[in-house]
Amino acid sequence: NAGVTQTPKFQVLKTGQSMTLQCAQDMNHNSMYWYRQDPGMGLRLIYYSASEGTTDKGEVPNGYNVSRLNKREFSLRLESAAPSQTSVYFCASRTAPYGYTFGSGTRLTVV
């Protein structure tokens, strides 16, 4: 039972490049989330998927797109990376009423 798996763990992009962060969970959770964590800012919600087939914007969605591919997988895409998107990205999943389970994170640097 791996929980929430994120790939890659580290990535360096040049400004303007695109990439997709992958997230998969094996706990049969209904809801999945993408957060970014910046120093001194806590975690901020980018997008979420309350159930398979639905996605919604969170607090900081600009510059990102998401796809809920199936119940297990929820990907985050940066179409044209900017230095302001340098951050640590965490995927999480949950089925109410239980708590959230986080992945180990992707450390992204945009130069």
Added chain:
Amino acid sequence: GENVEQHPSTLSVQEGDSAVIKCTYSDSASNYFPWYKQELGKRPQLIIDIRSNVGEKKDQRIAVTLNKTAKHFSLHITETQPEDSAVYFCAASMGGGADGLTFGKGTHLIIQP
């Protein structure tokens, strides 16, 4: 949307003493309040949570209290140990949490030997 304020940003206590971290939230519709512990370079780990129909919850050395009228909740750690050193985040959510959590900015807890 929801706004969560967390204080203090840094807390240093002697080993064996108690630590208290406080959070306030803005949206009275919030009904789920978890606390996370994050060690350097690691993922956030849920340590305790409370729902709005409960005023207090305890798990060994950790307790959380909730005051819905005042819209604040607190984390209490007793008999602190070196392994309690970490960053702690409070969070709040509506709808039982399906629509995502709003986090505070974190408290860096330092346990002095």
